[in-house]
Amino acid sequence: MPRPLPDGPLVAFYGDDFTGSSAAMEVLAFAGLKTVLFLAPPSAERLRAFRDHRAVGIAGVARSQPPAWMDRELPPAFRLLATLGAPVAHYKACSTFDSAPHVGSIGRATEIARGIFPGDWTPMVVADPGMGRYQSFGHLFAMAGGTGYRLDRHPTMARHPVTPMDEADLGRHLARQTALPIGLVDFVAMKRGEADAALARAREEGAAIVSLDVLDSETLAEAGRLIWERGGDPVFAVGSQGVEAALVAYWRAAGLLPVEAPVARRAAATRIAVVSGSVSPATAGQIAHALDHGFAGIRLDARRVVDAAAFAQEIGRAVAEARAALDAGRDPLIYSAAGPDDPAVAALREAVQAAGLDPVLASERLGSGLGRALREIVLSARLTRAVIAGGDTSGHAAMQLGIDALTALSPLDPGSPLCRAHGADTPLDGLELALKGGQVGRPDFFPAVKQGGRAPA
Template identity: 65%
Template structure:
């Protein structure tokens, strides 16, 4: 691999280093986690910030904005992304990042990474756009452009992954990120592979790919060595500014390179959160990983409260279901148990096809119903936290976190303590009652079986 002489980059520049926009809330908090616990203070806004809100966080080294873009059609992106990308440009960070899921959740009709890349290129510029998805810390790996993810130590190519191959909205039928993106954009996609990285030929391969016309260039990441090399390629070839696409793997790569180059202090230990007296959890995830976490929680002091999501096709029926769930959660707290309000327990739960049938029978848009479900879970959490005076909560599910988070009226979060890679415990900033709330946004595929118990406090969940 190429050397990293300190003479060429003696120190990190001042001001924000990275400005990022996340296509869901859980993934956005994962970026904040990587940077914050590396010693780079980061704030994540849960929507485009006002000037006054930005002014509250003047010393941050990274500034992010979370969204629900992963669940939106290209027409939504055409309307919503340009102004927020223009806001990112005003921060003048050397790197702007469109954050995508580490399992590349996307399709031409929903959450299109290709459409976001086209818009970002027009607004944020840059001579090339690195694409980094692999992140060994969360068991995501890329080899020859193909993406792999591991569950319990077993790796799967993404199109054969037990979760992603069956994803209810964006099932992964192609593991090669170049081919997957080619269905979403006409932008030429290239590759710097791990063999070139390990043989010291990454510079030449990057130059060759750019000369051949590639504008999006995927960088393989398999291990710590290729992670740091990917970070070096991004940082040393950023030009005046660079627009990148990727998971939190981009930040992991930059941090790895900055540490290797002596620009950032070595990793320091972080303390787990103290135990909370009680905690409330809402979950709209259908992941089998979340299902295991729900089962573990119910066996360890949590009270399971199922919401019938089929009622969400009718506004009045859904209002009644929200009221019922809220009352049950408050009753659980009175009995000394922690409420866990959920709509499904894994992809094989009969509630999943039941909701699909209800949506089809009612003739309503699935996106509208999913947003209504997320909003309803947020309203349950809002009422329970307020009335019970809770100081800690968890929202599980990427899309759910976006809709429920907006309902809580939180406008920003900062990282407090690690729970699981990609899902830190955060400090909420709000104009109203939830200012100071400790909250975690958990992706459906993140965390060990004891995640909800770890969020309640006591031990870190790595």
């Protein structure tokens, strides 16, 4: 008999960036489990406002931070989540495993969490077929432009400006970040019905973290079974929104959750505003598509980020142009670059190096500036819907909006739902907001947000 779902919170998670956190929320919310995503550790009062929710997340910016930051900031966030008593706790990492020993260390975050959440072993699920992520014999593959790539040959991840991926074997990659022993349950064992035996062997060999292959719906549900039935109570898991996808797949297969009907799309918005700090090829294609379909492109000179006063002036210029575009009946799209090959990317890197500015600080300043711009635009034009594009950008930008939580409203593309913004005392309470990771979404993503979603197939 499957282990039943208890009352109260089922999942408590911390996300290492805002876009990935909204992806985890999406999986649970559209499975019929009310989920709230806080943009900072919430007060007891704010938690009580969402006390009927079955899942609670905290979106963070750990992906762009060094281990010393994690040592300071993650323990209180994890301890807060532990007070919820959810049977599953989760450190949500990017589905392309963006991380390195010196920045965004998933290994260090796991070490910290294991000191707070008891358990003999830590399941790790990174793949999620719904997002075009697949794991075979411990190696991660990701789709890009309709083609699957081993992660160290992926057109974006192999060239990531902060955490370039040179190793597709996630166990090897993670071993650079932690001394915790890492094991594997591969898809062959799962397909043969030998997953329990493979897990037992990995644990007998001393594995503290056990990576679970996922290739299809069968292995996804099997990964969920291992987490729910063999992980302990509570269980601490690490990985992408694949953790939530695996749990939902198993809960549905076991009859613990019904198969939900599709969620209705939202009505179209009259106007929207978009800000983007992403340099991914996917976002570049989305920017090009939007500009070809009437959006007003406003290029931000990101080089000016090296001087705070000059950058404030640059943000002011972009806001003024955005207001003019809205007055002319067009949707403004402020962006810092159009893909990794945009000369603006190299120019920004050179400017940061020449100024001796910490690249992490430069990223924070860019994202925060875009957030301030978006807030001014939304308030002055009384917009009801907006988009922030870029994983690191979304975290820093969203924190400038004066909101403290998100709930999912409607699907757009996998990993990026349309959300409702919440705030106890802010004029942006009720804003409809999409946070889009760099690699997420089809080319027409921005117009789809404006239309409230996509027409049923």
